[in-house]
Amino acid sequence: MSQSDVSSDRERVLECTDCLDPADAFALIGNETRLSILEALWAAEDRPVAFSELRREIGMRDSAQFNYHLQKLAGQFVVQTDAGYDFKHAGEKVVRSVIAGSFNEHPTIDPFPVAGSCVACDGPLEARYRDEQLAIACPDCGHGHGEYGFPPGGLNDRTREEVADAFDQRVRHLHCLAADGVCPECSGRVESHIAEDGACCLGATVRVDHECVQCGYTLCSAPGLRLLDHSRVVSFHRERGVSLDERPYWTLPWCVSDEYTAVVEHDPIRLRVRLPLAGDELRATLNEDLAVLETTIESLE
Template identity: 65%
Template structure:
């Protein structure tokens, strides 16, 4: 069934569990143990007897009751046994990520990279399942993004920061493609003048999910990390942009190299300087690249011009 706008929602699904009921189904130690046993099994489907053996429950009738509560919504029964539905996998992954049951206390991580504003060493801190990078001297934010507690397990500080760098890239890549990294709903992108001073920028990119309202904010340049011409430009200068920390790239965390050419429609130029050369990338309001141009930095005019 569809709504009047032609879009579906969980309220329209006659066969779906209501959210409150879905959480009540898995809010049981035995049922979570069943999902964990199914996850740990080297091969699936898993037979009833093997699954009960792994959960270590002697009472067959009681085990069957809990298993049936999971069936159809979180697991599926086949002729060969039981296997996951996608919802069941997501529950286990959420548990493994530590989102439900971990509240780690992490000491601040001192970074070797420096602040794009004042040049002081940066620091990363972790709180409320968010990892953020900030300058302890001037307070300039360099991004704060969701990072599940499970991402901290069995990693050194350097490995945590490498994982965080890749995660931020992934989050913004999905968002720019219109896919919410939280719920897979439709993600909209808008360019805005940052009157709220959320990131210390004059111009900000906002990604907002129409379904769950999840939001991501960034400088315009962050959308260019996987753009082919930008990657090639860095490679030609001996830099692997795929592993370079985004917070070590001024054009990703500030708008020092961002020029608004027009606002109606939006037309923005990001200038990326390396050695004696610049790459000038022009984007529209959807962050689509309109053009790229390499210029001699020693003869190029000042790229930062105010918008009239």
């Protein structure tokens, strides 16, 4: 197959044959009855759900009117099968957003203390929540240890400690996906590049900027976050009595401080992240794609 044939095939695969303008998509679900249909599908014990059962669940007597609203959702948000109706991914996404509170909840909570100490001044750390963003920061010197989106639903039925743990897991997940080139929001392609022109929310001057080419989602990170699940890094810590799964990312200096990350080459770019622990130091060299090229262990004694 020629290169032109390959390009032609790629274009055919990516071509959208039944796309809906975003404004039209929002108009479709901006209706109480249609949202009720999606919520009824979500609440159903088994799916697909029959037409009559859906209509009964939302309490609409007029079958024709119910069918009108249901057909507005069909194709983009729900799919019809021989056994009834079920979600398409977009329909599930809408309901999950409602459950998460992104559309209808705007809670605030007072700052609360979290584990660890500030990498800049060794002061205490606290979590602050505002406008669906949770931030870890030092109240004494103001140094940031990360600020990322956290849906309001994540606060429900959790203690402050559990909220902090959920935030830690969420941040790890977001950065893992972005570094692997997958958008956490739309699963589109994410492009990443190394920047040295200012501090991000993690206090890192040398940072990684991630941006989705499809939906525009952006995320910045310290290069060290990429190493949290790397096998050599995990074993290095485990051999010295530390389980990285049990340590919030903000308590690991190489995840939130410039001191442990340096650009050692520019063409092509190479990063070195130092991870000191128990008298030894693991040194990881990463390329511009955040792939680990090599690791070495040096004694600090």
